[in-house]
Amino acid sequence: MAVFVNGVIFDGVDTAAADAWRLDAYVARGGYQALRKILDSKLPQEDVIAEVKNSGLRGRGGAGFPTGLKWSFMPRSFPGDKYVVCNTDEGEPGTFKDRDILRFNPHSLIEGMIIAGYAMGTKAGYNYIHGEVFAEYLRFEEALEEARKAGFLGQNILGTDFSFELYAHHGYGAYICGEETALLESLEGKKGQPRFKPPFPASFGLYGKPTTINNTESFASVPFIIRDGAQKFLEAGKPNNGGTKLFSVSGHVNRPGNYEIPLGTPFSTLLEMAGGMKDGKKLKAVIPGGSSAPILPAEIMMNCTMDYDSISKAGSMLGSGAVIVMNEDVCMIKALERLAFFYHEESCGQCTPCREGTGWLYRVIHRIANGQGRPGDLELLDSVGNNMAGRTICALADAAVFPVRSFTKHFRHEFEYAIEHGKTLVDHKWC
């Protein structure tokens, strides 16, 4: 189900209407006005970047890096090709917002990428789309065709001397390609294995050329910022946390779905919007930012507001905005076991600590979950984790360790009980 409450990207989008995603409907909602404004007034590139900086927009893909600042890293005077790349390889468990942008408002992303291309002086861009969402890939291709026909994409856009082309690239099942340098390798037609950094993509990116990579939601926020002004976007959220954000709420709520709400909205309000807890069960824990974010127990979560600063102060991360809600029937060992399995499956295998470590984590958690935990297993998990985090090429290893550390910290008694008694404390029910 898609549910949208007032916001930036989905403002005025009627998700029930079959044609809401088409160009005509987008233009009727004020779409492509931002691009026209820039081209009509010949707005200098620096001014576009400054506007994005002033909006306080932070990357929506997970790391929350300021988007305007990232754009300013692109060498302006570089003589050869440069690229902008969109990351729609949405595979972080719990996250399903970018799919809805492609389904219901693809032109917001296209316009945002054209503006990014203008601001950074690039002539071409790619959108890398998650393998499992083929229908959305086809729709995005169709939206690109509409934009080309209308003169928003291609040579001499709207009769100016600005040209920009945009293409869709379809992934085929590898979570690691969400990591930006693995994504670039994959775009080049290789195995999606992350690159050593530095050099960073802004100097050595796609085909070795300067490249800027942003998440779908980051790009899709840009038309609003340019059209209505940085100030208006900033004011929609709270200081240092500009704008609204899409939260994908999943798990034990009555109405799972995407909610676009101001950053800084209390978690309790979001939970209410999502219809509250399913079957009136008690809230036990929440993973507030996608599976890689540390889990938080209900008591802590209920006091958080949904923004980068509040969630980080509580010891977790806003990440991609995927809010996974769990009730009292969930055994935390079983839940962690499933995540540990995922990271082990998806490790690309190039770094030994990650390839071996994710296997160790899974096997140890698996045996605890099955009543075969051994004394010392919690210490073992700790030491395996310490040998992984921060010692690898990319952050997947850290992403595998964060859940282990946070689950065993906040719900330690469940792990201790299972190791001691050979069975889990909670009589586990998924749903």
Added chain:
Amino acid sequence: MLSAQSLALIDREVAKYPADQKRSAVMGALRIALEERRSTGETPEARCLNQEVIEFVANYLEIPPVAAYEVATFYNMYDMKPVGKYKITVCTNLPCALRGGVNAAEYISHKLGIAIGETSSDGMYTLLEGECMGACGDAPVLLVNNHSMCSFMTSEAIDKKLAELK
């Protein structure tokens, strides 16, 4: 080896990338090749990618066969093993599990009489467990033959779907 229609589709992929970067089209080309084999193959063996077709794609794109082979084995949606006429991949990652993903996989396994990872003896169905498909709000979700996503797959919805997949 591939139909004129598939080759035309591959050419469209090639056109997306700079002229000296044809290799970028290998993912799309392998997908198109797999789709042709899936739709024309009469047996599980004839529906998956094999060395011959991978080499053909590599030659078509003027890249070393090993480069195409690496890609075909790295990404898990390319079928490298014999596969049923209908490949059903059920998401059982945590967010889906909390809304019946695991139950859905078990239900299908029971109904088809095959374990996860198996193909039915008549070559009709293959059942797999998948990772997050980016659609957790619609859980339980499953994919049929990589490209067709089915949402809210309760037992009744599964019954209906399986009746269609004949």
